[in-house]
Amino acid sequence: MKSHKDATEDLRLLTGVSLFSGGGIGDLALHAAGVDVLVASELLPDRASVFRSNYPNTTMVDGDIRETKNQIIQEAKDRLNGEPLDILFATPPCQGMSKNGRGKLLRGVRSGVKPKLDERNRLALDAVEIALSLRPKLVVFENVPEMQNALIEHEGQVRDLLELISELLASDYEGRWEIVEFADYGVPQRRQRLITVFTHKSARSAHLKKWTVLPAPTHSQYPSLFTRPWVTVDDALTEVPSLDAAHARTASHKNIPYHRVPTLDDAKYFWVSNTPPGKGAFDNQCVNPACGFDKNPTHGSKHNSEGINQANRDTPLNCLKCGELLPRPWVKDGDEYRLMSGFTSAYKRMRGNLPASALTRNLSYACSDQKLHPREHRVLSLHEAFILHTVDAYDFVWGRDDGKKLSDKTIREIIGESIPPMGLEAIFKHLIETLLERRSTAAAA
Structure with missing residues (x-):
């Protein structure tokens, strides 16, 4: 083109x-x-x-x-x-x-x-x-x-x-x-x-x-x-080198500008790495090798008496069969764990066999709506966002005319708003x- x-x-x-x-x-x-x-x-x-x-x-x-x-x-x-x-x-x-x-x-x-x-x-x-x-x-x-x-x-x-x-x-x-x-x-x-x-x-x-x-x-x-x-995500990103958000050394590519992602802490990486393609972490099942129970109720939402759609509060965080902590988004209060507030679209993978969901200004946040890479344990890089947004098909410079540094935040916002x-x-x-x-x-x- x-x-x-x-x-x-x-x-x-x-x-x-x-x-x-x-x-x-x-x-x-x-x-x-x-x-x-x-x-x-x-x-x-x-x-x-x-x-x-x-x-x-x-x-x-x-x-x-x-x-x-x-x-x-x-x-x-x-x-x-x-x-x-x-x-x-x-x-x-x-x-x-x-x-x-x-x-x-x-x-x-x-x-x-x-x-x-x-x-x-x-x-x-x-x-x-x-x-x-x-x-x-x-x-x-x-x-x-x-x-x-x-x-x-x-x-x-x-x-x-x-x-x-x-x-x-x-x-x-x-x-x-x-x-x-x-x-x-x-x-x-x-x-x-x-x-x-x-x-x-x-x-x-x-x-x-x-x-x-x-x-x-x-x-x-x-x-x-x-x-x-x-044109699917897999079609568009087939030649993009892999990244992994577990460590800083694997979360960026030294030869490709903007091909970098935020690292995930141990908890988030546990949730993300156990999330299947096209699914959300809130629906993850038991990963205890001695159990593997896959019938734990999945997450959802319903309208309350005022007609407001709210996420369910009774979604289990522990396996109903073995009691092990499920790889679902949690908040820890002292020694207690509770399910994080959120909908099933949070910590959710894109499907590689479809075009990406709409890129938003929050595209670099795993907790945002369908922002996880289809297979790799991370969010999309800005380099991948340029491809999925088709900006890479044109001559476009990610820079300011005043010589000041252009932040990744501003780049995400420009993509999400366009x-x-x-x-x-x-x-x-x-x-x-x-x-x-x-x-x-x-x-x-």
């Missing part, structure tokens, strides 16, 4: 503005699709610094978009120099989005049961304001699927966010949205996002009556004549070829 620096050589450059850009992972896809990002914005200085180190020709406006949006607009107009803007790409924060259904949320807010709506949801409207000023041919939002249910307060009313955005853009734009599963585009990671596209009516060809947000899938969990199998660029590249190329009728010279030939 070509890097974004190479791909733009045979594709006529379009112009773009990127909002809520993070460290610039999503912008890899824009560049690979032939888009010259003129202006970007990011709230956090460390993310903005990583962005600048990778895109020195892009004007980065860092700070709160509510305070910098006029500067973003002016910088874009100056860079465009009278030419039209092709794409505005916005990835507003998702922390305020709810998994509850829209109707349930509305009833809860209006009845006073739900707390005040999350103000972060309103940041999408700042992107709309910028779009209305710059009038790009395409406005593309990326967010969690729960954006479909997001509510905001607007002019004294509780409104559906996507409905309101559509209304504000309705005079000039037609909008559609669809949930994408990135594993369906060859990404070795199961990650779902809502892609929302507004296309300017004057920019779209008059004959184009039907269009889709997403291109046809290239991969599938159940392959057919038209799709290949999902989406796999290879899948996003396929989406942008589809939208550009369908709605803007711009193709690479290779495709035209």
Whole structure:
């Protein structure tokens, strides 16, 4: 696959503005699709610094978009120099989005049961304001699927966010949205996002009556004549050298940058090393060689009288047959052991025969959701995260433009807050070829 620096050589450059850009992972896809990002914005200085180190020709406006949006607009107009803007790409924060259904949320807010709506949801409207000023041919939002249910307060009313955005853009734009599963585009990671596209009516060809947000899938969990199998963790990591978290000397590779993992203490290593592929440590069975009883009740959860899902408190920590301590996550109080609070997804191995579960900012913590290597006794390394997130397919430098050291914590956060660029590249190329009728010279030939 070509890097974004190479791909733009045979594709006529379009112009773009990127909002809520993070460290610039999503912008890899824009560049690979032939888009010259003129202006970007990011709230956090460390993310903005990583962005600048990778895109020195892009004007980065860092700070709160509510305070910098006029500067973003002016910088874009100056860079465009009278030419039209092709794409505005916005990835507003998702922390305020709810998994509850829209109707349930509305009833809860209006009845006073739900707390005040999350103000972060309103940041999408700042992107709309910028779009209305710059009038790009395409406005593309990326967010969690729960954006479909997001509510905001607007002019004294509780409104559906996507409905309101559509209304504000309705005079000039037609909008559609669809949930994408990135594993369906060859990404070795199961990650779902809502892609929302507004296309300017004057920019779209008059004959184009039907269009889709997403291109046809290239991969599938159940392959057919038209799709290949999902790319699995084992497929993606087959050539990565082994590590072991038992000791510092085995927990890193001296010749591969970022191929290192945190060591595990004796207790955690005991739990992890006895956890089968695709299973969680909370369900581990007896490892006493004289017993080997494998019918100890497994862990689970149930809803209490208030409808809150809580982990079971009666899951045994000692084998019911021999009484030996099971290799399940525990807390020790003096000489007493009790089961650690947690759900079955904690201390759980990924399955090697599937794409990875979504990489989060906690990807280096064994206690997080499905973060254990499929077979080895450790979490994933950052080097492996780059592969599973498809960042390794592009020219990307994990560094800051100010020369300061970039922490592993910031790298994890940038990955967890972004989406796999290879899948996003396929989406942008589809939208550009369908709605803007711009193709690479290779495709035209």
